[in-house]
Amino acid sequence: EVQLVESGGGVVQPGGSLRLSCAASGFTFDDYAMHWVRQAPGKGLEWVSLISGDGGSTKYADSVKGRFTISRDNSKNSLYLQMNSLRTEDTALYYCAKDIEARAQYSYHFDYWGQGTLVTVSS
Amino acid sequence: DIQMTQSPSSLSASVGDRVTITCRASQTISSYLNWYQQKPGKAPNLLIYAASSLQSGVPSRFSGSGSGTDFTLTISSLQPEDFATYYCQQSYITPPTFGQGTKLEIK
Numbered sequence: 001e002v003q004l005v006e007s008g009g010g011v012v013q014p015g016g017s018l019r020l021s022c023a024a025s026g027f028t029f030d031d032y033a034m035h036w037v038r039q040a041p042g043k044g045l046e047w048v049s050l051i052s053g054d055g056g057s058t059k060y061a062d063s064v065k066g067r068f069t070i071s072r073d074n075s076k077n078s079l080y081l082q083m084n085s086l087r088t089e090d091t092a093l094y095y096c097a098k099d100i101e102a103r104a105q106y107s108y109h110f111d112y113w114g115q116g117t118l119v120t121v122s123s
Numbered sequence: 124d125i126q127m128t129q130s131p132s133s134l135s136a137s138v139g140d141r142v143t144i145t146c147r148a149s150q151t152i153s154s155y156l157n158w159y160q161q162k163p164g165k166a167p168n169l170l171i172y173a174a175s176s177l178q179s180g181v182p183s184r185f186s187g188s189g190s191g192t193d194f195t196l197t198i199s200s201l202q203p204e205d206f207a208t209y210y211c212q213q214s215y216i217t218p219p220t221f222g223q224g225t226k227l228e229i230k
Contacts, residue, residue: 100169
C-alpha cells in the first residue's frame, strides 16, 4: 500500500525558514518523480515544485522560485522541501504527491497524496 | 501560465442525478487534463487522467471527455459519497495548473 506521510509544518514568522519532510512507502521510491502541492485555507490547489526520480531535475512555481528548494534522499525514501524567506502568502497545507508515471521524468499526474502538513506564516 | 476555468463554481444536485462539470483551458492542452475529487479535510483523489482514462479503483459512474480547450467530467448517477469539491488540472506544460474547483452539494 502506498503511503506518504508529511511532517515539519508549524508556525513561523515572516522571513523565517522551515523544512518539510515526506516519508514514502509501498512503492519503488526512486522510480517516480515527486511533487509538493499546497492549498491555502479555504482555497484551491497550487503546484509548488517537482523533483525527478533520480533527483537530477527540479522545477518550481514562480511564486516560490529562489526561496524554496526541493530535494530527496532515495536511500531513506524521503522527500524534502526547504522553505526560506517565508511570506504570509505561503500559509497553506502542504501535500507531497507521487507522480503516476514510472521511470519518466515527470508527467504532472498525481496518483497518491499524503494528508498534508500545515505551514502558518504569521507574526 | 495556462488558466483553467471551471463551471459552475458550485452545484446543488440530488442522489441519482446526472451531473456535468465543465473545465476550459486558456490555450490548447491536447488531452493533458486530469480530474480530482476532494472531500473536506482530505487530500485530493485522482479520478480521471488524460481527459478520459479512469484511474484504477474509481467507480465507472465517473467519466471524462474533451480535448483541446474544453473538457467535461460527468457523474452518471450521483451517490451520497460523491458530494465533494472537484478540480480539473492541466498537465500539458510547466507549471501544472488547477481550476478553482466546483463544490457539489446536496439539494
